[in-house]
Amino acid sequence: MDKTITLNPLDDTAAELLQSATIRMAEQLNNHNPNHATILRRMAMDLEKPQHNVGELSVVGGFLLQLAAQQFAAKATDESHAAILYEIAQEITEKIHTNNTPKPCD
DSSP states (O other): OOOEEEOOOOOHHHHHHHHHHHHHHHHHHTTTOHHHHHHHHHHHHHHTSTTOOOOEEEHHHHHHHHHHHHHHHHHOSSHHHHHHHHHHHHHHHHHHHTTOSOOOOO
16 A cells, blocks of 8 residues: 555644645646646645645655745745745655655564
8 A cells, every 4th residue: 555644734824835835836847747736736725625734645745745845945035934834844754754664574
């Protein structure tokens, strides 16, 4: 079974920042990789819901979301916004790599 990850709940600010990041990244990928752009647009729509989450993410979705958060954070003019996005990117990194190594055979 493919690994999936779930992000911790997001507050309004984090959800809005992450939504902006996913929309911007989707626009960048639209011509080069429409499948990845579609994944990001779906995430952006999920972030509009009152629960402010993107549900379970595949590893590919996690990497896309991580990259979007990092790129948007790098261009953020407000340091607190950049910190929020970098924290989300770090959470994704940790969850992707946790228990992602094969278990030894008995």
